[in-house]
Amino acid sequence: MHTPFMNMTFCVRTFGCQMNKHDSERIAGMLEGLGGLMVDTVEEADILIYMTCCVREAADTRLYGQVASLKNIPVRSGSPLSKRIVAVGGCIGQRDGDELTKKLPHLDVVFGTHNLASLPHLLQAAIEEGGHQVEVLDASSSFPTELPTSREHSWxxxxxxxxxxxxxxxxxxxxxxxxxxxxxxxxxxxxxxxxxxxxxxxxxxxxxxxxxxxxxxxxxxxxxxxxxxxxxxxxxxxxxxxxxxxxxxxxxxxxxxxxxxxxxxxxxxxxxxxxxxxxxxxxxxxxxxxxxxxxxxxxxxxxxxxxxxxxxxxxxxxxxxxxxxxxxxxxxxxxxxxxxxxxxxxxxxxxxxxxxxxxxxxxxxxxxxxxxxxxxxxxxKNQLDLGATIPVLVEGSSKRDELLIAGKSPKNQTVHAPVPAGKTPEQLAGSIVNVRINEAKTWYLAGDIVE
Ligand code: SF4
Missing domain, CATH: 3.80.30.20 (tm_1862 like domain)
Incomplete structure (x- = not known):
């Protein structure tokens, strides 16, 4: 198997809509298939990819701030690269193309919304030849579905x-x-x-x-x-x-x-x-x-x-x-x-x-x-569910308390419940449990898991 990114780590930072999140999963799938290892932090990443959104102005400002601050973060020890490779894709990549490398000279790769599949070549060219690698197409010739996907959740x-x-x-x-x-x-x-x-x-x-x-x-x-x-x-x-x-x-x-x-x-x-x-x-x-x-x-x-x-x-x-x-x-x-x-x-x-x-x-x-x-x-609206027993698809532990599971009701409400004895939120993640609701707030429901 051709594995050009063997021993290299990559991190994908995603802004914007679900379509961008899905594109990020495709990117992760492609790079993992080529030997790369996905990491969570910028510091650990040899390759950093921003999937951008330009629906709101704040997103541009945030992107420029984040890319500019990278200059101060050295590449990790043990990296096979002498410098971190930074790529920008998604809607800002599509809209600004070459212009981005003028505003952010230390950017290595720019790609658009129609050419996700070109990213591995562009990254490889940036690693081997240096310079700015920019490819933005006006339209895609086919639906990019044959690309592998690395899904955030298995369920x-x-x-x-x-x-x-x-x-x-x-x-x-x-x-x-x-x-x-x-x-x-x-x-x-x-x-x-x-x-x-x-x-x-x-x-x-x-x-x-x-x-x-x-x-x-x-x-x-x-x-x-x-x-x-x-x-x-x-x-x-x-x-x-x-x-x-x-x-x-x-x-x-x-x-x-x-x-x-x-x-x-x-x-x-x-x-x-x-x-x-x-x-x-x-x-x-x-x-x-x-x-x-x-x-x-x-x-x-x-x-x-x-x-x-x-x-x-x-x-x-x-x-x-x-x-x-x-x-x-x-x-x-x-x-x-x-x-x-x-x-x-x-x-x-x-x-x-x-x-x-x-x-x-x-x-x-x-x-x-x-x-x-x-x-x-x-x-x-949430008050109406007080006392009801609701099937909840468990996503993992709650951000506000690790002893609580968090999941989604059929109506897409966030639901919290204490983790049952002998279980962990990770073990329950991806399963559907019944929760009897005893608390209803503006942004979430809470209750107890029942048989
Ligand atoms: S133009 Fe924009 S807001 Fe209108 S339907 Fe299309 S994506 Fe949605």
Missing amino acids: AAWLPITIGCNNFCTYCIVPYVRGREKSRPIEDIVVEAERYVAAGVKEITLLGQNVNSYGRDLYGSPRFAQILKALDETGVERLRFATSHPKDLSDEVIAQFGSLRSLMPALHLPAQSGSDRILQLMNRRYTSAHYRQLVSKLRDACPDIALSTDIIVGFPGETEKDFMDTARLVDEIGYHQVFTFIYSKREGTPAASMEDNTPHEVIQKRFDRLVDIVQAHAFE
Whole structure:
């Protein structure tokens, strides 16, 4: 076996979305297959790879800060390399390409979102020839699924079904850095899922920028409902997906929440705003009435469904009325979880040139008001599970107390419970245990494991 990275250690630092996390698992799989050893810290790493995200401005600043500070961290003793090799990939790599090596001269490798498979060659060239090795492609010729994967957890797998996006929401950089939507053939997805199930994977999360339009490019019309059905038939215990665009969520998929055995009763449905004027400026192509209708159909199909969403506060030109429309929507729907963001301008997107003169303090106050509503509902929703016995997929020990296990309920709530006598959280990780809930807080549930 060709093992160019034998005796070398590597570390992957990941920012951003699940797609990036999955790409990082692919990178780890490739480098491990070529002899590399994955380590957790920068200090131990001969090769350091940043998988970046440019959805928010803070991510750029964080990346520059982290890469710049590497100059002060010497390569580990015993390293076969005289200097640490640093690579940047993901969305910032795709967007900035060569420019990055001008801003960060000690960077060795830059790669984009379409050429993950080239990374080993680029790293090898940087080690053997030095200089800057940059390769960014405009589009990928095929779906990068044949790459090996080193999964973070043996019981859970992310399974990309589409890459790219055709929607061009005016605030979003993704279509420019991930390219147009490309679906993966149904048969390939099913084969990969069957392999995971045979290997003991309990939970599969289907990934795509907009999973609901899956198949449109391949089959002429979306086939997401068929994918869900086919994956349910693989026997996987838990099936989830992200992300869902409201304009493409079909009645067929909604009905599956009430009928497919493995489909978990939790849906992340980004609303972004409750104001029709702002939704139009965002180019979201649905109205708040349509969104409300989807929620009502979802609750008819699956009364216990846990809904989560993304909301942007302070989109250019947002008025107090626009904000109140959003606050009303959030209050009315009563989500289990809301990811709230203050609008962050991304150069190169249409929204970046929209007039934006609302003072930051006003936006911050709106944001704080919204967070109060969100937290009140999250608390209220979790109260409904007090006294219930819930199947929890154990992930390991809780970050706040090593004597507690932490896991996920079907509704994707974090659940804590004391570790039973004679067991460790590591032994239970990947198993599904029943937990009777006796405590419900805003961000988690807690209880005791029962037979
Ligand atoms: S659907 Fe909109 S927000 Fe989501 S990735 Fe595509 S352009 Fe971005």
